[in-house]
Amino acid sequence: MTLSLSDPTWYPIASSDDLPFRHVYQGQLLGRELAVWRADDGNVNVWENRCLHRGVRLSIGINEGGELKCQYHGWRYANRSAGCTYIPAHPADAPARRIQNRTYPVREAYGLIWSAANDEQAFRPFAGAEGHDWFALRPMPVNAAPEDVLAALAGLAPDDQPADLLPGLAVRFGGTWYFVQPVDAGRAVIRGLLREQPADAVATLRHYNETLSKLRDRLERAAARKPAPEPLQPTFEKLSADLATMPDIAIPRGNTITVVVRRKWTSADGVIGFELAARNGHLPTFQPGAHIDLHLPNGMTRQYSITNGPGELMSYIIGVKQESASKGGSKVLVETVREGDLLSISEPRNNFPLRRDAVRTVLIAGGIGITPLLSMARFLDKSALPYELHYFTRAGEQVAFRGDLEALHGKVILHTGLPRAEIGTTIASALGQWSMAQHVYVCGPGPMLETVRDTATAQGWPEESIHFEYFRNDKVIDNSSAFDVELARSAMTLHVPSGKTIMEVMRDAGLTVPSSCEQGACGTCLTTVIEGEVDHQDVYLNRSEKASNTCMMTCVSRAKSARLVLDI
Amino acid sequence: MTITLYDFELSGNCYKLRLLMSILKLRYNIVPVDFYPDRQHKADWFLRLNPFGQLPVLKDDDLILSDSGAILAYLAKKYDESGQWFPNDPAVTAEVLRWHAVADDITSTASAARLALGFFYDFDIEKAQKGAHRIFRLMDEHLWFGEREGRDWLCSPDHPTTADIACFPYVMLSEEGGISRQDYPALRRWTDRVRRIPGFMVMSGIFPAGRAAEES
Ligand SMILES: N[C@@H](CCC(=O)N[C@@H](CS)C(=O)NCC(=O)O)C(=O)O
Ligand code: FES
Numbered sequence: 151m152t153l154s155l156s157d158p159t160w161y162p163i164a165s166s167d168d169l170p171f172r173h174v175y176q177g178q179l180l181g182r183e184l185a186v187w188r189a190d191d192g193n194v195n196v197w198e199n200r201c202l203h204r205g206v207r208l209s210i211g212i213n214e215g216g217e218l219k220c221q222y223h224g225w226r227y228a229n230r231s232a233g234c235t236y237i238p239a240h241p242a243d244a245p246a247r248r249i250q251n252r253t254y255p256v257r258e259a260y261g262l263i264w265s266a267a268n269d270e271q272a273f274r275p276f277a278g279a280e281g282h283d284w285f286a287l288r289p290m291p292v293n294a295a296p297e298d299v300l301a302a303l304a305g306l307a308p309d310d311q312p313a314d315l316l317p318g319l320a321v322r323f324g325g326t327w328y329f330v331q332p333v334d335a336g337r338a339v340i341r342g343l344l345r346e347q348p349a350d351a352v353a354t355l356r357h358y359n360e361t362l363s364k365l366r367d368r369l370e371r372a373a374a375r376k377p378a379p380e381p382l383q384p385t386f387e388k389l390s391a392d393l394a395t396m397p398d399i400a401i402p403r404g405n406t407i408t409v410v411v412r413r414k415w416t417s418a419d420g421v422i423g424f425e426l427a428a429r430n431g432h433l434p435t436f437q438p439g440a441h442i443d444l445h446l447p448n449g450m451t452r453q454y455s456i457t458n459g460p461g462e463l464m465s466y467i468i469g470v471k472q473e474s475a476s477k478g479g480s481k482v483l484v485e486t487v488r489e490g491d492l493l494s495i496s497e498p499r500n501n502f503p504l505r506r507d508a509v510r511t512v513l514i515a516g517g518i519g520i521t522p523l524l525s526m527a528r529f530l531d532k533s534a535l536p537y538e539l540h541y542f543t544r545a546g547e548q549v550a551f552r553g554d555l556e557a558l559h560g561k562v563i564l565h566t567g568l569p570r571a572e573i574g575t576t577i578a579s580a581l582g583q584w585s586m587a588q589h590v591y592v593c594g595p596g597p598m599l600e601t602v603r604d605t606a607t608a609q610g611w612p613e614e615s616i617h618f619e620y621f622r623n624d625k626v627i628d629n630s631s632a633f634d635v636e637l638a639r640s641a642m643t644l645h646v647p648s649g650k651t652i653m654e655v656m657r658d659a660g661l662t663v664p665s666s667c668e669q670g671a672c673g674t675c676l677t678t679v680i681e682g683e684v685d686h687q688d689v690y691l692n693r694s695e696k697a698s699n700t701c702m703m704t705c706v707s708r709a710k711s712a713r714l715v716l717d718i
Numbered sequence: 719m720t721i722t723l724y725d726f727e728l729s730g731n732c733y734k735l736r737l738l739m740s741i742l743k744l745r746y747n748i749v750p751v752d753f754y755p756d757r758q759h760k761a762d763w764f765l766r767l768n769p770f771g772q773l774p775v776l777k778d779d780d781l782i783l784s785d786s787g788a789i790l791a792y793l794a795k796k797y798d799e800s801g802q803w804f805p806n807d808p809a810v811t812a813e814v815l816r817w818h819a820v821a822d823d824i825t826s827t828a829s830a831a832r833l834a835l836g837f838f839y840d841f842d843i844e845k846a847q848k849g850a851h852r853i854f855r856l857m858d859e860h861l862w863f864g865e866r867e868g869r870d871w872l873c874s875p876d877h878p879t880t881a882d883i884a885c886f887p888y889v890m891l892s893e894e895g896g897i898s899r900q901d902y903p904a905l906r907r908w909t910d911r912v913r914r915i916p917g918f919m920v921m922s923g924i925f926p927a928g929r930a931a932e933e934s
Contacts, residue, residue: 167865168903171931173910176900183900190931212928221925288862291901339901352866359859534929 153296153332155180155384158270159318160255162262162329162341165286169194169263174218176209178333180267181382183207184254189229189461190215190532196265197232198252200386201225208251215532216460227251229461233435241505242614250435252387260343261286262329276316276327287342288355290362294369295379296332299340302369303328306361335379340366406445406494407433412465414489418543418550420472421518422484426495427465435463438529439502439522439591439619442466443666443674445494446482451666451674455521455593455619456498457551459528466495469550471518499673501690502591502619504529509587511537512580514602516594517548522619523593524551531558540565540580542573542594573598577605584611591617596624623669623689623706631685633709637661637718638680652704652714661718663704670706677704682714721746724767724775726753730829730887731786732774733921734821738790738883741917742797754837787818790880802877813873817881821888823853828888831895843896850897854889854905862904870911878915886912890924 163177169188176199177184183199185208199207201220208227212219217226217235224238232251237243257264257273261284264273292299300319307313307323314322319330325345330338340362348354413425441455454468470480487493504526505511511530513523520541530537538561543549546566555562565576581590581602590611592602599618606616635652636643646655653675656663666674670688678701686696688703695701704716721739725732725748739746752758753773760771767775768784775782776789778796783789791814794804804814827849833839834846857872864870872881890909892899899906912918913927920926 164903170907172928173907175903176906178900210925212926214928215931219928288859289903352863355866356863359863 153180153335153382155182155382156267157332158266158268160257160264160266160271160273161318161331163196163265163331164263165289165341166258166261166263167286168289172213172215174209174211174213176207178337179254179265180332180384181334182254182267182384183209184265185209185211185218186263187213187218189213191229191462193229193461194256194258194263195229195232196254196256196263197227198254198386200251202234202249202251203237205386214460216462216529217532219533226460228435228463230432230463231435235435235437235460236506238507241507243503248435260284262341262343276318276320278322282345283347285344285347285351285354287344287358287362290340290342290359290366291333292338292340292366292369293336294338294366294373295336296330296338298373299338299369300330302365303330303340306365334381336373336381405497407497408492409433409466409495411487411489411491411493414487417469418552419545419547421548421550422470422472423467423551424470424483424487425465425467426493428463432463433466434497436466436498437500438504438526440498440500440525441502441522442468442498443496443672444468444483445496447486447493448482450482451664451672452480452483453666453672453674455502455525457521457524457528457554459525460532466498469518469521501673502593502617504591504617505589506530506533506535507587508589509536510589511535512588512590513537513539514542514577514580514590514592514594514598515540516542516592516598517544518550519592519594519598519619519621520550521593523591524554526591527558527560527562528554531560534559536560538563538580540576542566542568542576542598574601574605577602578609581606581609581611583609584615589615589617593619593621596620596622620671620689622667623671623687625670625687625689627670627687627706628685629708631708631710633711634713635709636681636713636715638715639718646708651706652708652716656704656718665705668705670703673703675704676701678717680715680717683710684708684714685710720777720779722749722777723747724749724751724764724773724777726751726759726773728922729753729773730891730921731772731825733887733924734786734883735774735776735789735793736921737886737919738793738803738880740919741883741915742793742803743917744793744797787815787821787880787884790818790884794880802875802879803883804880805875810873810875810879814879814881817872818884820853820857821881821884824850824885824888827853828892828895828897831897832888832891833895835896836894847895847897850892850895851901854892854897854899854902857885857889857908858902858905861908865904865907870908872908878912882908882912887921887924894923 163179164175164186168175175186177186185197185199188194199209201208203223203225206222210221216229219226225234226236228235232253234249254265255269304313304321311323321328327343329341409426412427415423417423436456441453443451444454445451456466470483472484502522515523527539540563542565592599630648632648634645644655644659646652653663664674666672670690673690684699684702685708687706723746759773765771767782774786775784791804827846830841831843831846834841834843871878873879910927914930
């Protein structure tokens with residue numbers, strides 16, 4: 151029998167006990183090295199043991215509970231998806247592209263961790279697996295060919311009880327099952343299971359350990375007399391240059407995902423919580439500060455920030471403000487959407503990325519603005535980074551996600567029912583004077599954002615240290631220009647007169663253009679620009695995105711040049 | 719008291735002392751000795767401190783000491799008020815010294831392989847690597863059963879001792895000698911625990927472990 155790199159069989163690759171929290175286990179299956187780690191939610195990750203950045207082994211990385219951090223340059227990867235969530239060399243940007251490490255299928259069962267080289271086969275319990283309280287033996291690595299190890303194990307069976315050879319390099323006799331993990335052509339690990347818990351666990355473990363050690367020594371002596379088999383030669387797919395470098399701009403992906411409303415509850419006076427769960431598998435990677443577009447049953451699209459902590463990908467939790475029923479968006483959600491309903495969401499997009507290199511991070515939330523900041527606080531919390539979260543509400547009953555806030559270890563300060571004047575002084579003292587590597591993040595009503603921005607500026611905070619997310623664009627839009635737009639993919643040239651938006655002109659011409667806020671705040675109408683100079687008027691794109699001149703919001707932004715070519 | 723460590727930054731044996739002194743919060747001076755490439759540990763001035771021509775050497779006022787295991791015991795007995803790092807109990811003392819001896823075996827195998835690969839020493843690499851694997855196997859077994867029996871460290875007390883400090887560096891640096899620890903999962907978990915001892919410090923090639931689950 152020769153081992154095949156593409157063997158789809160599920161093999162055990164570790165014991166459950168090998169994976170305590172906050173540890174990274176180093177494994178190998180069919181020649182491929184694996185970094186295996188258990189997240190704080192219990193989920194086991196089996197990944198290719200290479201950082202996508204410089205190929206350093208992830209098994210020497212740091213398990214932060216929800217993310218795995220590479221020891222080398224600190225790239226972080228999310229539990230479940232292995233999507234990259236943070237690149238320290240680009241602390242101010244969200245890794246916008248889908249940079250994702252290679253994952254292998256995984257199942258934890260019978261005290262063992264099982265994996266396979268590919269997902270061609272669904273996991274199936276071995277025959278007779280169900281209904282027993284399995285007891286895992288001490289794994290025994292052996293420097294010998296897996297098939298030789300299997301044959302030797304079969305030889306352990308007593309004469310009156312011949313061994314049963316099972317599919318997948320396994321053998322059974324009596325109440326003992328042995329699985330051979332094919333590490334490589336000349337290496338294996340014996341993983342034994344007893345069908346029942348023995349009376350004296352340690353004595354039993356020692357007994358089997360002794361037997362298997364002797365077997366190992368015999369096998370290794372025999373292997374040393376034979377020529378060593380050629381190790382398997384797995385190929386490592388290189389990350390494309392496109393993915394390995396930071397994009398200038400985050401282009402949203404068109405994909406929508408169907409989620410089910412798993413839970414809907416009143417989180418606070420005027421705030422309804424929604425848990426949107428994946429229908430199978432997990433949801434895409436997101437970074438703190440990210441939001442999703444929610445496509446409502448009435449055809450509208452609304453943006454909601456993800457409140458989750460690192461590596462929480464089984465569902466997204468959002469908070470919806472009850473009375474902001476403007477244009478009927480939240481109203482539909484709050485009044486008609488019920489638990490069990492299906493909704494369609496976009497992939498997460500992040501216009502509000504969190505730096506994780508600050509010596510001090512101040513998070514300021516007003517009302518429903520708590521949602522992105524809760525996520526940020528959770529990420530900082532897991533990495534044990536210092537932060538202060540100030541949460542302003544009009545009354546104590548309006549404090550949303552109270553239980554989640556109480557679970558945080560950082561400084562969380564609730565400011566309830568402060569008179570207007572006091573809000574200003576509270577913000578001023580919360581900020582303090584700026585010094586190196588301090589950052590403030592604010593989300594809330596427009597006037598509060600302005601207060602924080604102005605106060606911070608007055609107290610010496612430079613522009614790069616003030617991060618904010620607008621729910622609305624309050625700027626006065628100058629729509630006096632007139633120009634032509636050429637729609638490259640629709641082979642159409644349209645004239646945009648003063649007083650009309652590009653979006654309106656495109657719709658007049660019969661095109662379907664997705665939109666939501668129609669004031670340059672939400673990002674739904676983001677469009678790629680092929681040629682021409684954009685007159686940006688939105689509050690959605692950040693400065694570098696605007697300067698790149700490669701994209702625009704067609705609902706408010708216009709052209710400085712006589713002609714714009716758009717990728718539509 | 720004035721402690722002076724004759725130190726080579728890349729030496730795991732010198733690092734053992736830096737590590738314990740960091741844990742015990744001791745202040746000390748460093749005299750760098752150019753072990754490689756200058757071979758100053760064979761220079762006359764150094765041989766007067768340690769005729770065996772080996773790093774590390776530690777001076778405490780007028781007292782001159784050599785051998786990392788001996789110095790670990792000295793520092794613990796003299797400066798560790800808790801009495802935990804080198805316990806007085808005769809049986810535990812014997813256990814600790816047993817592992818100090820293993821530490822020397824690790825030096826002559828895992829460290830030798832590293833010197834051969836990284837510092838161009840003329841050692842039998844394969845023999846050194848095989849020797850290290852033999853020791854790591856035994857350590858893994860000892861630590862694996864320790865986990866089952868409620869023992870987290872090399873010796874029986876429920877806290878680390880100088881035995882853990884003595885064995886740690888060249889286990890952790892073994893990859894530099896081409897010795898993978900993939901087959902020693904319990905040994906790998908123990909290195910996490912050592913790296914979480916309050917006061918732990920790193921050296922080149924030894925990375926920190928993240929925080930444990932309980933404390934975060
Ligand atoms: N048993 C001694 C061994 C020390 C040792 O091997 N030191 C190395 C440097 S890490 C050395 O000086 N080697 C030179 C030699 O042995 O000639 C100890 O633990 O201090
Ligand atoms: S190699 Fe992993 S972050 Fe650079």
